[in-house]
Amino acid sequence: MARTARVADIPSFGAIDRMAGNLSRQVAQAVRDAVRKGDIGPGDALPSTRLLAASLRVSRGTVLEAYEQLIAEGFLEAKRGVGTRVAQALALERAPSETRARRRRSAVADLPENAAAFAALAREFTPLAQVPFAISVPVGLTAPADVWRRLGNRLRAKGPGAPAGYADPLGARSLREAIAGYVRKSRSVRCEPEQVIVTSGTQQGLFLASQVLLGLRDQAWVENPAYRGVTAVLEHTGHRDGMVRVPVDAEGIDVEAGIRLAPYARAAFVTPSHQYPLGVPMSMARRSALLTWARAQRAWVVEDDYDSELRYEGYPFPSLQGLDPDRVIYLGTFSKILFPSLRLGYLIAPDDLVDAFCGARVLMDRHPPNADQHVLAAFMAEGHLERHIRKVRNVYSEQRTHLIATLGALLPKDLAWVEPGDQGMHLVLWLASGIDDRAIVERAAKAGVSVRAVSPMFSPGSERPGLVLGFGGFDSAQMLAAAQRLAGVISDERKARHKQRKQSRKSRD
Numbered sequence: 001m002a003r004t005a006r007v008a009d010i011p012s013f014g015a016i017d018r019m020a021g022n023l024s025r026q027v028a029q030a031v032r033d034a035v036r037k038g039d040i041g042p043g044d045a046l047p048s049t050r051l052l053a054a055s056l057r058v059s060r061g062t063v064l065e066a067y068e069q070l071i072a073e074g075f076l077e078a079k080r081g082v083g084t085r086v087a088q089a090l091a092l093e094r095a096p097s098e099t100r101a102r103r104r105r106s107a108v109a110d111l112p113e114n115a116a117a118f119a120a121l122a123r124e125f126t127p128l129a130q131v132p133f134a135i136s137v138p139v140g141l142t143a144p145a146d147v148w149r150r151l152g153n154r155l156r157a158k159g160p161g162a163p164a165g166y167a168d169p170l171g172a173r174s175l176r177e178a179i180a181g182y183v184r185k186s187r188s189v190r191c192e193p194e195q196v197i198v199t200s201g202t203q204q205g206l207f208l209a210s211q212v213l214l215g216l217r218d219q220a221w222v223e224n225p226a227y228r229g230v231t232a233v234l235e236h237t238g239h240r241d242g243m244v245r246v247p248v249d250a251e252g253i254d255v256e257a258g259i260r261l262a263p264y265a266r267a268a269f270v271t272p273s274h275q276y277p278l279g280v281p282m283s284m285a286r287r288s289a290l291l292t293w294a295r296a297q298r299a300w301v302v303e304d305d306y307d308s309e310l311r312y313e314g315y316p317f318p319s320l321q322g323l324d325p326d327r328v329i330y331l332g333t334f335s336k337i338l339f340p341s342l343r344l345g346y347l348i349a350p351d352d353l354v355d356a357f358c359g360a361r362v363l364m365d366r367h368p369p370n371a372d373q374h375v376l377a378a379f380m381a382e383g384h385l386e387r388h389i390r391k392v393r394n395v396y397s398e399q400r401t402h403l404i405a406t407l408g409a410l411l412p413k414d415l416a417w418v419e420p421g422d423q424g425m426h427l428v429l430w431l432a433s434g435i436d437d438r439a440i441v442e443r444a445a446k447a448g449v450s451v452r453a454v455s456p457m458f459s460p461g462s463e464r465p466g467l468v469l470g471f472g473g474f475d476s477a478q479m480l481a482a483a484q485r486l487a488g489v490i491s492d493e494r495k496a497r498h499k500q501r502k503q504s505r506k507s508r509d
């Protein structure tokens with residue numbers, strides 16, 4: 001079937017003033033303005049002369065005259081059977097995207113403080129190119145594939161996933177039931193479907209938790225280091241000063257240190273199954289200490305359980321929520337185990353907080369998009385999720401072993417070494433002190449390798465350089481090639497440091 005070109009709606013056409021003289025000239029100018037403002041672009045089809053004349057209530061001849069003028073100017077092109085379009089050649093004259101990005105950056109200087117801070121955040125959270133070692137890229141064996149597509153086609157066409165009116169802000173009942181059943185069984189979470197709020201991922205859950213749980217002057221414990229998604233939420237929702245960074249050691253968050261630093265904090269944001277980014281699970285002693293503190297202070301624990309399904313040695317740790325469902329807000333996501341673009345996760349709240357979370361959620365986006373919720377509910381109810389998890393766990397386990405061995409063999413040991421962890425889909429590669437991990441990230445990106453810097457995950461003054469490497473989605477050959485390029489980038493850093501030291505010695509002598 002022939003593809004139909006986009007027929008442009010041109011809002012600026014509403015501005016034609018019948019008292020202001022020559023109408024066809026006005027129509028022509030409106031088309032030029034619309035192209036200049038970006039309302040329509042090169043290749044877009046214009047409405048037919050008949051349609052546009054009817055909608056502007058002018059004669060067809062008026063529109064015809066305007067189009068002919070613009071064709072003569074090279075602004076429009078007309079081809080038999082395809083209609084009239086904005087000339088493709090104009091694409092070359094438009095500002096290249098790099099210039100536009102530069103203009104956007106310089107405009108930041110004039111923005112209000114909040115807007116400038118959010119603009120900086122947008123740059124920080126730019127998604128990585130989907131090449132090794134980006135995290136959670138569903139390709140090949142780790143993509144849910146045919147079943148997902150089949151369920152999607154069926155449920156979107158008719159039934160619960162078809163277009164409908166507003167739905168339950170807590171999420172589709174069938175999905176909330178499937179999630180409650182799943183987390184009860186696999187994570188020992190104690191909950192009913194009424195406590196499950198479907199979110200558009202853990203990021204939204206973290207944002208909602210900051211809105212619902214924290215007053216303006218409240219303090220909150222946050223692990224040091226921590227996921228930037230949580231520290232950024234607190235920084236940008238008015239809790240920068242109330243954020244108390246609590247050190248993490250081999251047993252997870254140091255609860256005694258937290259009590260010393262902020263005994264009356266209102267909440268603690270933690271990743272107990274698999275500390276992010278270090279990968280350690282929180283010990284049983286720390287779990288009890290944390291919950292004992294939370295009970296005594298009537299504080300909340302926000303448990304980010306982002307990739308607990310993927311433990312390779314032994315069984316996954318049960319959730320903190322299962323130990324005290326009244327004090328823990330549990331956050332889960334399908335980004336890791338299925339794919340991030342799905343944008344579906346869940347927040348499980350104690351009964352007395354469900355309405356509060358529901359209200360905060362309504363203000364953000366009313367409810368999650370309907371169709372994929374039903375596809376996911378069916379995927380879970382028919383047992384595909386559990387099968388998928390078993391499959392990807394095997395794939396990731398092999399890839400992890402392979403990557404650790406490859407990095408060990410390729411990397412200059414005095415500059416970079418692996419902190420493997422025992423679960424998840426990423427590992428940390430520590431870099432020797434003095435190496436700028438952000439610079440390595442940029443140079444690696446130029447070499448076609450995606451990594452994230454660890455130092456921004458620490459509080460200012462306590463940074464350690466390192467890189468987060470994901471090992472999902474890519475085959476061994478791709479990971480080997482990427483590891484070789486990364487080793488090259490890191491070795492170049494050694495040469496640069498060597499040169500620098502030589503120069504500074506020279507200038508001292």
Ligand SMILES: Cc1ncc(COP(=O)(O)O)c(C=O)c1O
Pocket residue numbers: 200201202203204227229271276304306332333334335340344345
């Ligand atoms: C520790 C941690 N929490 C939360 C998230 C965000 O997950 P989501 O995609 O569900 O927003 C991530 C994603 O990388 C993560 O690493």
